[in-house]
Amino acid sequence: MTRKMVFLTGMVGLMAFSGSVVAGDEAAIEQLLKAKESAWSAADGAGWARDYQEDSVVVNLAGSRLEGRDENAQRHDSVFAGPFAGTELDLSVEHIEMLGDDRALAVAKLAVSNIESMPEGLPDGGDGILHTRMSFLLEQDADAGWQIRFAQNTAVSPY
Structure with a gap:
């Protein structure tokens, strides 16, 4: 075999090995995000925020910054008891991109259904x-495994 063939064969093997590791990471991330549906159904703010880092930041639909896991949990408890009481969440992971061995970007579509009255300022x-x-x-x-460091939620209209 030529040097070039040996190099290419080695690269293909390395890519196949890396792909299986990344696929496992992607599956773990998707499972973490899909678990948000159960927390939503249970109206459990602490469950929703469980996979966020202690010092995480979330920018919510209103553009407010939620600083840390505790503030995130408290805000979701409030939302679950208020405008989104009795609603259901369908979360569909759209894209996961590995940004290195220990970082990833994930994008998901969320649909909150059974809303009795759409909160002001949100597309209806x-x-x-x-x-x-x-x-x-x-x-x-x-x-701790995979945890959310930062999140931003944006209303989409039309969807």
């Missing part, structure tokens, strides 16, 4: 469903 298609796109920056910690 008249069907009781709020459509958003949420971006997540995740970091992997040796002890």
Whole structure:
């Protein structure tokens, strides 16, 4: 075999190995995000915020910054008891991009259904469903696994 062939064969093997590791990471990230549906159904703010880092930041639909896991959990408890009480969340992971061994960007489509009255300032298609796109920056910690470092939620209209 020529030098070039040996190099290419080695690269293909390395890419195949890397792909399996990344695929495992992607599956773990998707599972972490999909678990948000259960927390939403249970109206559990602490469950929603569980996978956020302690010092994470979230920019919500209103453009407010939620500083840290505790503030995130408290805000979601408030939302679950208020304008989104009794609603359901459907979260569909649209894209995951690995940014290195321990960082990833994920984008998901969210649909909140069964909204009795759309909160002011949010797009209302008249069907009781709020459509958003949420971006997540995740970091992997040796002890905690994948956690969300930063997230931003944006209302989408029309969807």
